[in-house]
Amino acid sequence: MIINSRFFNRSELMGFIALAAVLFVILPLTLDVFRLNLVAKYLTYAFVALGLVLCWGYGGILSLGQGVFFGLGGYCMAMFLKLEASSVENTKIQSTPGIPDFMDWNQITALPLFWQPFHSLTFTILAIILVPGLFALIIGTAMFKRRVGGTYFAIITQAVAAILTILIVGQQGYTGGINGMTDLRTLKGWDIRPDHAKIILYFVEVVLLFACIGIAQFIRLTKLGRILVAMREQEDRVRFSGYSVANFKIFAFCMAAVFAAIGGAMFALNVGFMSPSFVGIVPSIEMVIYTAVGGRMSIFGAIWGAILVNFAKTSLSESFPQLWLFGLGALFIAVVLAFPNGLSGLWADYVQPRIDRLFASRKSKSDWNGNSVADGAPAE
Amino acid sequence: MFGDYSLGDLGSIFVMQGFAGLILFSVYVLMALGLAIIFGQMGVINMAHGEFMILGAYVTWMTSNLFQAYLPSLFAGYFFLAMILAFLASGALGMLVEWALIRHLYKRPLDTLLATWGLSLMLQQAYRSVFGAREVGVELPQWMLGSLHVTDSIEVPINGVFVMCLTLLITISVAYVLYMSRWGRQVRAVVQNRIMAGAVGINTEKVDRLTFGLGCGIAGVAGSAFTMIGSTGPTSGQLYIVDTFLVVVFGGAASLLGTIASAFSISQTQSTLEFFMSGSMAKVLTLLAVVGILMLRPQGLFALKVRK
Numbered sequence: 001m002i003i004n005s006r007f008f009n010r011s012e013l014m015g016f017i018a019l020a021a022v023l024f025v026i027l028p029l030t031l032d033v034f035r036l037n038l039v040a041k042y043l044t045y046a047f048v049a050l051g052l053v054l055c056w057g058y059g060g061i062l063s064l065g066q067g068v069f070f071g072l073g074g075y076c077m078a079m080f081l082k083l084e085a086s087s088v089e090n091t092k093i094q095s096t097p098g099i100p101d102f103m104d105w106n107q108i109t110a111l112p113l114f115w116q117p118f119h120s121l122t123f124t125i126l127a128i129i130l131v132p133g134l135f136a137l138i139i140g141t142a143m144f145k146r147r148v149g150g151t152y153f154a155i156i157t158q159a160v161a162a163i164l165t166i167l168i169v170g171q172q173g174y175t176g177g178i179n180g181m182t183d184l185r186t187l188k189g190w191d192i193r194p195d196h197a198k199i200i201l202y203f204v205e206v207v208l209l210f211a212c213i214g215i216a217q218f219i220r221l222t223k224l225g226r227i228l229v230a231m232r233e234q235e236d237r238v239r240f241s242g243y244s245v246a247n248f249k250i251f252a253f254c255m256a257a258v259f260a261a262i263g264g265a266m267f268a269l270n271v272g273f274m275s276p277s278f279v280g281i282v283p284s285i286e287m288v289i290y291t292a293v294g295g296r297m298s299i300f301g302a303i304w305g306a307i308l309v310n311f312a313k314t315s316l317s318e319s320f321p322q323l324w325l326f327g328l329g330a331l332f333i334a335v336v337l338a339f340p341n342g343l344s345g346l347w348a349d350y351v352q353p354r355i356d357r358l359f360a361s362r363k364s365k366s367d368w369n370g371n372s373v374a375d376g377a378p379a380e
Numbered sequence: 381m382f383g384d385y386s387l388g389d390l391g392s393i394f395v396m397q398g399f400a401g402l403i404l405f406s407v408y409v410l411m412a413l414g415l416a417i418i419f420g421q422m423g424v425i426n427m428a429h430g431e432f433m434i435l436g437a438y439v440t441w442m443t444s445n446l447f448q449a450y451l452p453s454l455f456a457g458y459f460f461l462a463m464i465l466a467f468l469a470s471g472a473l474g475m476l477v478e479w480a481l482i483r484h485l486y487k488r489p490l491d492t493l494l495a496t497w498g499l500s501l502m503l504q505q506a507y508r509s510v511f512g513a514r515e516v517g518v519e520l521p522q523w524m525l526g527s528l529h530v531t532d533s534i535e536v537p538i539n540g541v542f543v544m545c546l547t548l549l550i551t552i553s554v555a556y557v558l559y560m561s562r563w564g565r566q567v568r569a570v571v572q573n574r575i576m577a578g579a580v581g582i583n584t585e586k587v588d589r590l591t592f593g594l595g596c597g598i599a600g601v602a603g604s605a606f607t608m609i610g611s612t613g614p615t616s617g618q619l620y621i622v623d624t625f626l627v628v629v630f631g632g633a634a635s636l637l638g639t640i641a642s643a644f645s646i647s648q649t650q651s652t653l654e655f656f657m658s659g660s661m662a663k664v665l666t667l668l669a670v671v672g673i674l675m676l677r678p679q680g681l682f683a684l685k686v687r688k
Contacts, residue, residue: 062490062493064493142675143675143678146675146678147678148674148675148678150489150490151419151423151425151489151490151493152629152674152678154425154490154493155425155622155625155626155629156629156671156674156675158622158625159622159625159626159667159670159671160671162622162667163664163667163668163671166660166663166664166667167660167664169660170658170660170661170664281618281622282618285427285494285497288494289494289497292494322505322509324505325501325502325504325505325508326501326502326505326506328498328501329498329499329500329501329502329505330498330502331498332494332495332497332498332501333481333495333498333499333502335494336485336491336494336495336498337481337484337485337495340488340491
């Protein structure tokens with residue numbers, strides 16, 4: 001309890017409990033499987049938003065290329081699933097059985113070398129973490145060691161997102177092109193398509209999300225997190241104090257990349273396909289939008305941002321397809337102009353003080369009655 | 381990859397592809413000029429720049445339709461009027477945006493990126509609602525069609541020559557305005573030190589608004605030129621925005637000369653490579669080279685020495 005109350009302060013603990021209650025209990029009980037699967041899709045973006053809180057909110061590094069890492073993670077997972085779905089029995093009608101269908105359509109007759117290791121699930125899981133992590137390490141080292149930052153970094157990451165998309169679309173035979181990798185079926189023989197599998201995958205994803213929240217919160221509370229904030233506010237002073245600013249930035253960027261990649265892998269599992277439309281410039285900026293709307297400084301805020309913006313996107317584009325882009329654009333301008341701290345900022349300014357007052361008044365009343373409740377104890 | 385062609389063929393290929401690249405170069409330069417003014421001089425990342433360009437393209441399209449319907453006799457000259465109208469429309473919208481949005485964000489450059497992205501989404505939807513989702517093409521007047529035969533194997537399209545001359549003219553006038561005129565001196569003063577510029581009596585708000593308007597107006601002219609090489613749709617502008625930003629960054633943000641040099645090298649590399657491999661790989665290689673060079677030389681090709 002002591003560790004817990006240090007790990008989360010009271011309002012964070014409330015945020016944690018509220019999120020856990022909604023994701024673990026309320027949504028699974030109230031939504032049908034189709035809607036729950038949609039929530040699972042939204043939550044994959046919550047991983048990216050979480051990474052952006054660390055890297056952008058705390059570290060001050062705006063990356064417009066998170067789609068790249070989301071895509072790399074997703075494609076690693078999709079390659080494994082696709083290979084399993086393209087077993088020799090399943091692909092008998094192809095001219096070369098045993099390779100993914102899009103390769104067969106593009107007159108490729110043997111599995112390319114870089115596809116080979118993806119027969120192994122262990123390798124795939126390692127690749128989901130390491131490929132985006134190393135890629136981020138290379139970009140980060142090249143950029144931050146030369147003290148490139150701010151807008152330049154944003155533009156270059158955006159260019160990387162553009163490059164990767166064009167590459168994936170162009171190399172149709174190796175990547176599935178613009179259609180991406182579709183028709184993913186089983187994970188180690190376990191069918192991922194039926195309803196009960198979707199529910200299990202949803203819970204796996206939520207557990208993973210909470211694990212990532214834990215890691216992010218841990219980073220935030222350690223000295224590392226404080227240095228990140230210090231760097232965002234006064235980079236030069238941190239450098240003159242003897243810290244290697246570049247290394248901390250690289251770390252935050254890599255961390256965000258790994259979170260995004262986990263989200264991407266869960267996307268491939270939950271949605272059942274992966275395509276370049278989740279990699280490029282537009283999705284990358286949308287991911288930043290989720291974070292900004294939710295609150296770039298708040299771990300829980302960003303997750304709510306990812307869920308709510310996507311929810312609004314689905315429901316608005318279902319009923320008023322014309323209005324959706326107007327709404328998203330206006331929302332975004334409003335958030336940037338009026339509420340730079342997003343929903344969590346609004347919460348902290350308007351809702352939290354009321355709750356605090358409520359608690360304070362009840363506490364003073366109970367103190368006066370003589371049967372005080374120890375602060376935080378009911379959270380057990 | 382060069383082995384299959386004779387030396388003379390290669391020469392012609394390079395000239396033809398080089399010329400095709402020059403039209404791309406013109407659009408890049410016009411787009412990047414506006415962006416270099418806005419980004420390089422003001423530090424604002426205008427993600428809606430492509431939409432300002434498309435506004436110019438739509439204005440050109442409407443003008444051409446108007447001339448076809450009401451003044452068919454003057455159709456040959458519609459393009460000049462269309463360009464001016466495109467400049468005014470985009471410039472006016474730019475000034476409106478600066479007043480409503482950008483001026484609140486000068487101290488938060490990264491946030492301008494996010495806000496103008498929101499703006500670009502709204503503009504795209506507005507174009508879709510007003511002009512429809514289908515791409516529209518502009519009919520060129522007779523004298524712009526066809527091509528000049530330089531030699532047997534080399535042909536040069538006339539509209540390409542026209543666009544290039546136009547680009548040259550606009551670039552020179554922008555350079556003149558920025559470096560020779562009184563107003564250009566004020567712009568540069570505001571860029572270097574906003575507070576001091578204000579202290580010596582320059583109306584910095586007015587300068588900002590006009591600068592932003594000028595940048596957007598040039599994007600509108602780029603849109604006019606764009607109608608000659610591509611069809612105009614609500615999202616066409618988005619395709620160019622990353623390339624243009626790379627052009628500006630690659631050239632060194634505050635340098636007009638650098639912008640031109642980088643637009644030239646990027647468009648020529650891409651266009652020449654396109655002949656030897658698929659368009660997508662040419663683009664990937666070009667962009668990779670640019671990103672690679674930027675990692676080695678983050679300040680761009682021509683960097684001004686600035687004291688930070």
